[in-house]
Amino acid sequence: MPEAVKSAFDDELLDVLCQIVGDRVTTAAAIREQHGKDESFHACAPPDAVVFAQTTDEVSRIVMACAARDVPVIPFGTGTSLEGHVAALHGGVSIDVSQMNEILAVNAEDLTCQVQPGVRRKQLNEHLRDTGLFFPIDPGADASLGGMTATRASGTNAVRYGTMRENVMSLEVVMADGRIIRTARRSKKSSAGYDLSRLFVGSEGTLGVITEVTLKLFGIPEAISAAVCSFGDMESAVNTVILTIQSGIPIARIELLDAVQMDACNKYSDLNYPVAPTLFFEFHGTENSVAEQVKQVQNIAGELGGTDFSWARKAEDRSKLWQARHDAYYAALALRPGCKGIATDVCVPISRLAECILETQVDIRDSGLIAPIVGHVGDGNFHLVLCVDPDDADEMVRAEDLNERMVMRALAMDGTCTGEHGVGYGKIGFLEAEHGEALSVMRDLKHALDPKNIMNPGKILKV
Secondary structure (H helix, E strand, C coil), X not given: CCCCCCCCCCHHHHHHHHHHHCCCEECCHHHHHHCCCCCCCCCCCCCCEEEECCCHHHHHHHHHHHHHCCCCEEEECCCCCCCCXXXXXXXXXXXXXXXXXXXXXXXXXXXXXXXXXXXXXXXXXXXXXXXXXXXXXXXXXXXXXXXXXXXXXCCCCHXXXXXXXXXXXXXXXXXXXXXXXXXXXXXXXXXXXXXXXXXXXXXXXXXXXXXXXXXXXXXXXXXXXXXXEECCCXXXXXXXXXXXXXXXXXXXXXXXXXXXXXXXXXXXHCCCCCCCCEEEEEEEECHHHHHHHXXXXXXXXXXXXXXXXXXXXXXXXXXXXXXXXXXXXXXXXXXXXXXXXXXXXXXXXXHHHHHHHHHHHHHHHHHXXXXXXXXXXXXXXXXXXXXXXXXXXXXXXXXXXXXXXXXXXXXXXXXXXXXXXXXXXXXXXXXXXXXXXXXXXXXXXXXXXXXXXXXXXXXXXXX
């Protein structure tokens, strides 16, 4: 972790914050520590204070008070990020938006909704259930929609429905000087000016604080069917994915788990699938279209040595299957009790996916580490969970080397250092290799919008 720098936070600022939000500000050590660490292995860096905001106006006044004193501001949703996004590397004020959790409007005819940033994805889908609509982006964790927007999250449904980048229509954002802006209207398309919405999607709180999100919605499919298929080797499983995507089959989810991960999931989630490279599929559509998709994918899998599909047609069976996939991280950690998990991901063009995964498997074997592979391979994205002892210096060096080799391999294949985890400060060192001179343009944007560098400093860019 970068060396912490003491902020200018003082009792005067604390008094101002109390005037803005009353008793919804705290300097209690336990709450500060909770807000200084996410789900990753990165060390805790607590803020000087935590403020629980309830309105956009409060966020604006908090940011103005901090800007006047050059005190950092770190937005906080649920803390489920994976690259140290919420760590207060320079101290400052954590603005917790979890109490800004109202669903402001559902425009069913337009297939859109407007939510505050603290609304969680499961909360939104529960609210939408009786409308026949749903929000498809599913990163696994029950994350806040503001946080998902800030980290450009995706997940298991991305192969069909896209990521947060494609599903955010407009944002309300508090800028670094306290100004409140709206990035776009609700119309489906526009060619009026710069696309500011895309600028803030994935900005990780480094350009402003998101206080409202307008999202696309989708109709709940008439028919949904899920299946599991095992393969004799990873190459056959990955080639099944590639052929499925290249054939234009509109599959909703297609997830890869290697044999190590399947063994972990069987034990952790009480499953009984073969311990082998495995694909989880889900098909959405009408009864006829789902049947057609299934037939096409079965033919492809069969030609590549896939076993017969094991079906999960009932809602409760599908839920158990996908919960097991979402619990893959914790299942991996259970393979080595007491270990810590380093979760990392890359994404490559799908034509290079098999090559990237197979070469990474060789590196894992050479490292001697436990590092299951799991991924949203329908869009070329896969993850490792490196199960390590952080007190073992040699093991940590091997883990860092393995991660770096995987990232640099992905970049050499015209891929990215992170498909969905984001940069935070955990992957900040890879950005220059990925973006080159474009990084200077990002830095110029950061300087222009946040000249005092108070918005989540130390993340994405070194300023």
